[in-house]
Amino acid sequence: MTENSNTDKSRRQFLGSAAVAAGMAVAPGVILHQTASAKPADEAISSKVRWGMLIDTAKCANGCDACVSACDEEHNLGGGRSETDAQWIRKVELRDKQTGHSLTMPLLCQHCEFPPCVDVCPTGASFRREDGIVLVDKHICIGCRYCMMACPYKARSFIHEDLHDQKPYSPRGKGTVESCTFCVHRVDRDETPACVEACDAEGHNAMIFGDMNNPDSEISRQLASYSSSQIRGDLGLNTGVRYRGI
Amino acid sequence: MIFPTLRRGMLACIAGILAFLCLSPALLAGELLPVVPPAKARFSEEQACVEPLDDIRKNHMEYLLHQRDDTVHDGIRTKQHSLTECIDCHVGPDQNNEYPRISSNDHFCSSCHTYAAVSIDCFQCHSDRPAENLQFETLSRGMMPDLNNATK
Numbered sequence: 001m002t003e004n005s006n007t008d009k010s011r012r013q014f015l016g017s018a019a020v021a022a023g024m025a026v027a028p029g030v031i032l033h034q035t036a037s038a039k040p041a042d043e044a045i046s047s048k049v050r051w052g053m054l055i056d057t058a059k060c061a062n063g064c065d066a067c068v069s070a071c072d073e074e075h076n077l078g079g080g081r082s083e084t085d086a087q088w089i090r091k092v093e094l095r096d097k098q099t100g101h102s103l104t105m106p107l108l109c110q111h112c113e114f115p116p117c118v119d120v121c122p123t124g125a126s127f128r129r130e131d132g133i134v135l136v137d138k139h140i141c142i143g144c145r146y147c148m149m150a151c152p153y154k155a156r157s158f159i160h161e162d163l164h165d166q167k168p169y170s171p172r173g174k175g176t177v178e179s180c181t182f183c184v185h186r187v188d189r190d191e192t193p194a195c196v197e198a199c200d201a202e203g204h205n206a207m208i209f210g211d212m213n214n215p216d217s218e219i220s221r222q223l224a225s226y227s228s229s230q231i232r233g234d235l236g237l238n239t240g241v242r243y244r245g246i
Numbered sequence: 247m248i249f250p251t252l253r254r255g256m257l258a259c260i261a262g263i264l265a266f267l268c269l270s271p272a273l274l275a276g277e278l279l280p281v282v283p284p285a286k287a288r289f290s291e292e293q294a295c296v297e298p299l300d301d302i303r304k305n306h307m308e309y310l311l312h313q314r315d316d317t318v319h320d321g322i323r324t325k326q327h328s329l330t331e332c333i334d335c336h337v338g339p340d341q342n343n344e345y346p347r348i349s350s351n352d353h354f355c356s357s358c359h360t361y362a363a364v365s366i367d368c369f370q371c372h373s374d375r376p377a378e379n380l381q382f383e384t385l386s387r388g389m390m391p392d393l394n395n396a397t398k
Contacts, residue, residue: 131321
């Protein structure tokens with residue numbers, strides 16, 4: 001017993017000193033969970049990276065909407081009025097009328113390389129980041145909604161009413177258009193989007209997020225090994241979201 | 247030649263004006279000048295805020311504007327001129343452990359903006375309360391026992 005408690009004590013002391021050492025190794029203001037691969041906060045993003053997502057419809061469970069609720073929670077999307085609430089990601093059911101075979105899949109902003117929403121924006125508010133994430137700069141969005149009409153995926157929402165209690169990392173407001181940001185606040189910290197995390201937590205693992213320019217990333221290896229497709233690939237938009245099994 | 251009574255009257259008058267001038271700033275300070283809530287911490291040993299006080303008071307909007315474009319378009323997320331960090335440091339809980347909203351003069355930003363009669367629309371979209379408040383709300387919603395049901 002005594003021996004055990006002694007062991008415990010020395011173990012605790014060791015862990016304590018290890019924690020102090022780890023704490024001292026980083027400069028003040030730097031968060032410990034940042035890994036070596038994360039982009040430093042003061043470094044601009046670059047086109048060396050292209051963020052993308054691969055969705056395996058065979059793994060996407062019918063009736064599961066974990067990705068949708070995770071998105072609502074992360075960005076505080078639900079306002080309790082479904083007609084006008086923003087939808088950044090939605091579950092879509094596809095059914096073959098002839099055979100009756102059906103499948104479900106999440107549909108979100110496809111983060112195109114040549115985004116029609118950016119082409120039509122009169123103010124430059126709709127833009128594509130260097131790393132491929134398509135965003136709305138709400139500071140200069142005038143709410144004209146041309147982008148909503150231009151998007152072939154119906155991925156954007158307009159905010160009709162005053163919002164309250166927005167998340168600090170996800171500012172949103174009345175009179176602007178918005179859509180999926182690939183959880184850019186997480187991506188800049190080298191984390192994965194909330195929907196992907198939720199899908200993994202449910203054990204479905206239907207969504208893979210990663211750098212499509214890096215041949216060693218999981219998404220690149222999957223894309224190279226198995227066939228996948230873009231929705232409305234005929235439009236030649238080179239989407240950042242790819243699907244398997246449709 | 248001024249009559250002594252008139253001179254005495256004028257002196258009293260001047261003394262009165264002087265007394266008023268001396269007292270009035272104190273009165274003003276008590277009633278009209280903004281009461282700005284204190285920040286939670288100093289930026290560094292030498293410096294109270296992220297820039298020298300006279301600079302940040304005059305030019306904070308320029309720093310925020312610059313940072314906003316860097317963050318939205320280039321993904322630069324340094325903390326020194328980030329609005330979120332301003333809010334984290336300057337907006338704290340009151341005696342009842344509640345965070346003042348932007349609509350209240352107890353909020354750091356509105357305390358001064360009301361005084362200066364400059365309206366801001368940052369907080370139509372941005373959160374006027376720090377992330378710590380949010381974490382607490384999430385925690386209390388998800389993990390703490392439901393007190394309303396517990397009493398039944």
